[in-house]
Amino acid sequence: MLEPELNPPGAGAGGLLYLNGRLLRPEEGCIAVEDRGFLFGDGVYEALKILNGRCLWLDEHLERLGESCRAIGLEFPWGEHPLAEILPRLAEESGIQAGLLYLQVTRGVSPRDFDYAPGLEPTVMALIRPLAFPDESTFQRGISLHPWEDFRWARCDIKSLNLLPAVLGKRAAREQGCDEVLWVAADGTVREGGSSNAFAVIGGVLRTHPADNFILNGITRRSLLRLAGELELPHEVRAFTLGELEGAEEAFVASTTRDVMPVNSVGGRPVADGRPGPVSLQLVNRLRDEAALQAGLDSPQPFSRR
Ligand code: PMP
DSSP: OOOSOOSSTTTTTTOEEEETTEEEOGGGOOOOTTBHHHHHOOEEEEEEEEETTEETTHHHHHHHHHHHHHHTTOOOOTTTOOHHHHHHHHHHHHTOSEEEEEEEEEOOBOSSOSSOOTTOOOEEEEEEEEOOOOOHHHHHHOEEEEEEEOOSOSOTTSOBSOOHHHHHHHHHHHHTTOSEEEEEOTTSBEEEESSSEEEEEETTEEEEOOSSTTSOOOHHHHHHHHHHHHTTOOEEEOOOBHHHHHTOSEEEEEETTTEEEEEEEETTEEOTTSSOOHHHHHHHHHHHHHHHHHHTOOOOOOOOOO
16 A cells, blocks of 8 residues: 655655656666566566646556556556556646656566575555656657567567567667667568557558567557547558558557657658658557546647658
C-alpha cells in the first residue's frame, strides 16, 4: 500500500518513484543486487503517457502488464499493489504535466540461479519523469529508419526487460544517422521499430503487422486500428515487405512516446515525398484528441499538411 504523501507535497515535480509500496524521490530507490530483474532481465514492464497529471490508456496498459506477467509465469500480487489506484495517485502527486510513467515488475530477489522457486515476492516499481511529446515541427520533420535483420527472440509479444537487441539496434541506427531501427525478418517482412510499431499506406490501404509473437501489440497500434475504423480509412492487419515500404504512399511508426510519427526515409531512401501524408495526419489528430479528452484538456490545435 502507498505510504503517506511525500513531504512537502509537490516535491515530486522532477520525478516520483513507487517502489514496493513506498513513495520516494527517484534517487532514494534501492534494488537488491540479487533481484532477478537485475541479474537476468527476469521481469516485464510498461510505459504510460502522463498528461495533465493523469495516466492515459491505464486499463489497456494494466491488462497488457497482466498478460506479460502470465506469459512468464509471474503471479502479480494485485491485492498488495492495486496499480489502478496507485498509478493515478502517483501521477497526480508528481505534479508532472507531461511525462512518462515507467512501470517494472521483476520476479523478485533470490540467490542467483536460472531456475526460480515459485512464490517469490515480485519487485514492483513505477517511476514518473517529465517527458516532452512530439510537437508539430517534430511531426512535420518525421523520422528516418535503419532496417536491420531481426535477431530478437520469438516472443516479442511479451513486454520483457530483455532489451539488449533494442539497445544495439538503436545504437546501430544512430551510427547510420537514423532515428529508429526497423526490425525486418530474413524474408523481407517488416516487423516493427525498436520501440514502436510500423505502419504503411500501400495502394491506398493502411497496413501493419499482425499481433503475433513477432511484434509487441502496442497500445498506440490498437488505438490507431480502432481509429482507422472510426475514420473509415481502408486498413488491413497484414504485414508488408521492406520493398513495399520503400514504395509506400506514406509510412509512420506509432508508440506511447512518439504518437504517430511519419517516416521520412528508410535506409537512406525517402518514403514518398518525405512529408507526413493524409492518413498520418488524420490519425495523429484523432489520437491527440483522445489523449486530451482522457487528460481532461481541451482538444489541441490540429497538425496540418504543410
Ligand atoms: N514495439 C516495441 C518493441 C516497443 O518497445 C514499443 C514501445 N513500448 C511499441 C512497439 C509500442 O507500444 P506502445 O504503443 O504500447 O507504446
